Amino acid sequence: MVCFCIAMGAMLSLALPDLVTMETCTSAGTPGLHGFPGLPGRDGRDGETGEKGVPGVVSGPGQRPEGGQKGEPGVKGAVGKLGRSGVRGDKGSPGPEGPQGEPGESGSAGSLLHSAFSVARGTASPPEKASPIRFTSVITDVNKDYNTETGRFRCRVPGTYYFVYHASSEERLCLVFKLDGTSLASFCDLVYGGTKRQVNSGGLATYLKKDQEVWLETNDYNGMTGKPEGNSLFSGFLLYPH
DSSP states (O other), rough: HHHHHHHHHHHHHHHHHHHHHHHHOOOOOOOOOOOOOOOOOOOOOOOOOOOOOOOOOOOOTTTOOOOOOOOOOOOOOOOOOOOOOOOOOOOOOOOOOOOOOOOOOOOTTTGGGEEEEEEEEESSOOOTSSSSOOEEEEEETSSSSSSSSTTTTEEESSEEEEEEEEEEEEEEEEEEEEEEEEEEEEEEEEEOOOSOOEEEEEEEEEEOOOOOOOEEEEEEEEEEEBTTTTTEEEEEEEEEEO
16 A cells, blocks of 8 residues: 555656646647546444334234244253152963973872881890880881881871781780870770780771871880781771872
């Protein structure tokens, strides 16, 4: 911009003598060259505020404004709290019949409803008085219900049982059936002297609950033997399961 102004000043200074001469000359000279365009002017001031526009059309009753364009889907929100349990639904239809199961072990169910035992004395010595008589030689014991260590039969299957004994003796003998310490029945053989061996027997039927125990016991007369030529046996079996 400064260079332009300097150039303009130089050109005017060169043309100034001619201009002065032209004014003093009586005849018209040749028109001069067009000048250079001037610099752009500054922006004008802001105009005055225009008049208020016409109000828009008011929609009538029931009319809805036109909807805009559908926006983009929003960000997925956080998982909400677990709601309450719904009302229990109706019972569904029965499912298809399942496959047939495998056969059970042979005799496993029937053995639980049977009980029988038969045991013998294994010594010639007389049993202790007022104590369970131990029959230590097992002839049969279906469910292992008779205990040779204690001399007691323990019920595993509730029901009605029949118990019987056959005792060989050379002296006086009295035997008592005991149920959990209560006397059920007693049998005595009070033959005195002689060398002949005696045999007596007795039996009874009684109802037993699970885990009740039955045994034989002597009192002051305990002449029972257990010789090979004259055994003493104690037996029992289940008549009717409960």
